[in-house]
Structures are given as C-alpha cells and as structure tokens.
Amino acid sequence: MDEVQEAIKKQVDSHPVILFMKGTPQFPQCGFSMKASQALAGCEADFAYVNVLEDERIRQGIKDFGNWPTIPQLYVNGELVGGCDIILEMYESGDLEQLVRNAGAAQGSGA
Amino acid sequence: MMQPQEIKQLIENGLPDCHAQVDGDGRHFQATVVTPAFEAKAPLARHRLVYSVLEDHIHSDELHALSMRTLTPEQWQKEQG
Numbered sequence: 001m002d003e004v005q006e007a008i009k010k011q012v013d014s015h016p017v018i019l020f021m022k023g024t025p026q027f028p029q030c031g032f033s034m035k036a037s038q039a040l041a042g043c044e045a046d047f048a049y050v051n052v053l054e055d056e057r058i059r060q061g062i063k064d065f066g067n068w069p070t071i072p073q074l075y076v077n078g079e080l081v082g083g084c085d086i087i088l089e090m091y092e093s094g095d096l097e098q099l100v101r102n103a104g105a106a107q108g109s110g111a
Numbered sequence: 112m113m114q115p116q117e118i119k120q121l122i123e124n125g126l127p128d129c130h131a132q133v134d135g136d137g138r139h140f141q142a143t144v145v146t147p148a149f150e151a152k153a154p155l156a157r158h159r160l161v162y163s164v165l166e167d168h169i170h171s172d173e174l175h176a177l178s179m180r181t182l183t184p185e186q187w188q189k190e191q192g
Binding site: 032067068069070080081082083084085086089090 | 154155158159162166169170176177178179180
C-alpha cells in the first residue's frame with residue numbers, strides 16, 4: 001500500500017463517520033458535496049470530513065481506495081456507504097441518521 | 112462532450128434487459144436505470160454496476176457527474192402505479 005492509501009486508511013479508521021468532499025461543510029465547492037454534507041448535518045451527528053481539493057493525491061487516491069469513481073464519498077466504521085445519491089436516499093428514509101448515530105458519532109469525532 | 116443518448120446506450124448495452132432514461136447538459140447527467148441485474152443488490156452494488164459500464168468515460172472526466180436512481184423492474188412498475 002502506498003503512502004497516500006495508508007494516509008486515507010488512517011483517516012477512515014480513526015473516524016467512525018467521515019465524508020470525503022470538495023470544499024468544507026461551511027464552504028462546499030460542489031453541489032453534490034454540499035448536499036451530502038447537509039444530509040449528514042441534518043442527522044445532528046458529528047462527522048469528520050476531508051477536503052479533497054486541498055490535496056490532489058487524496059483526490060485521486062480516494063477513488064482507488066474504495067474503488068469508487070466519484071466524490072463525495074461517505075465512510076462509516078471504515079466501510080464505504082456510497083456517494084451523494086445513496087447518502088440522500090438514506091437520509092430520506094431515515095437510515096442515514098440511524099447509521100451515523102450507531103456509529104458512535106454522537107460521542108464526537110470532528111476533524 | 113457526451114450526449115445523454117450516448118450514456119443511455121452504454122448503460123443499456125452493458126447491463127442485461129436494461130432500460131435507462133438519461134438527461135443532462137453535457138457535464139452533469141441524471142439517469143434512471145432499470146434492470147433485473149439489481150435484484151437482491153444494495154444501492155452501493157447497484158451503483159457500482161452502472162459505474163462499471165461507464166468506467167472509461169468517468170476516469171477520463173468526460174463524464175463528470177452522474178446522479179442515478181437504480182431500480183429493479185418490479186420497483187419501477189410499482190412507481191408507475
């Protein structure tokens with residue numbers, strides 16, 4: 001595993017809920033990242049995030065890491081949950097709130 | 112720039128008994144994809160299937176963003192009422 005993949009694994013392992021996005025929840029740089037972070041915020045659970053625009057290696061590396069070609073990407077307990085469509089679908093059904101709360105995000109894991 | 116029709120064909124040719132509806136502006140697309148291949152698959156696996164037939168175009172960033180709904184024929188029928 002190369003350095004970038006190791007760095008991503010470390011981030012994913014150390015945060016029960018972590019969103020890889022373009023921009024930040026306060027200043028999202030892409031509509032899809034904005035919707036995804038708003039859905040997470042709507043669950044009233046803390047979540048960590050990584051702004052992939054700050055590091056081109058992470059921006060490319062995260063696509064290889066989960067074998068998922070697009071950003072945003074949500075990881076819960078080390079596992080890829082999905083991208084924007086899946087996050088929104090799960091938010092609508094209430095599954096997202098349940099998932100992130102059970103992930104221990106309520107204890108606080110903000111990056 | 113890709114046309115919605117081109118994406119529709121790639122998806123329909125790549126997945127069994129598949130019907131797809133694709134709209135978009137050349138950069139951002141929305142697709143509804145219906146195929147029995149989605150049966151017993153979670154959303155993550157369904158999206159992976161669609162991505163797999165569009166892989167080359169996504170990696171080249173020719174296809175920048177695709178928002179999708181993935182339904183089995185049964186789910187689709189239910190939606191039509």
